[in-house]
Amino acid sequence: PERVAADKGYSSAKIRSYLRRRGIKAVIPERIDQINGRLRRGESLCRLDRAAYRRRNVVERCFNKLKHHKALATRYDKRARHYQAMVTIACLLLWLP
Structure with a gap:
């Protein structure tokens, strides 16, 4: 970077x-x-x-909003691809009106 x-x-x-x-x-x-x-x-x-x-601050606020999803905050998923899918779904929910 x-x-x-x-x-x-x-x-x-x-x-x-x-x-x-x-x-x-x-x-x-x-x-x-x-x-x-x-x-x-x-x-x-x-x-x-x-x-x-x-x-x-924009990045910090994004992480804060993503952490409102309990599955992301506690990382229940054992597989990385499942966790990545949850991150993708959470991001979609943030961006869709």
């Missing part, structure tokens, strides 16, 4: 360096303790692509 969008829970030096080594841009806001540490050390703050971070 070109970039990874995540919430503040994934903001760590280890994750950022892992992405940087692979040439992937991190769209992860920094936690306040990381911001304060950077300011104390005189480093520049990380820039956050706010437009890309806002698009992350």
Whole structure:
């Protein structure tokens, strides 16, 4: 992927360096303790692509709606193709009026 969008829970030096080594841009806001540490050390703050971070919300809301189907949230199906079929049906139900 070109970039990874995540919430503040994934903001760590280890994750950022892992992405940087692979040439992937991190769209992860920094936690306040990381911001304060950077300011104390005189480093520049990380820039956050706010437009890309806002698009992350669309994916989060889609997962939230899919989780309303109990079969998807608890994964009762033992076979991957059955689970994939349930995901497809749930997506169809979201898109059909």
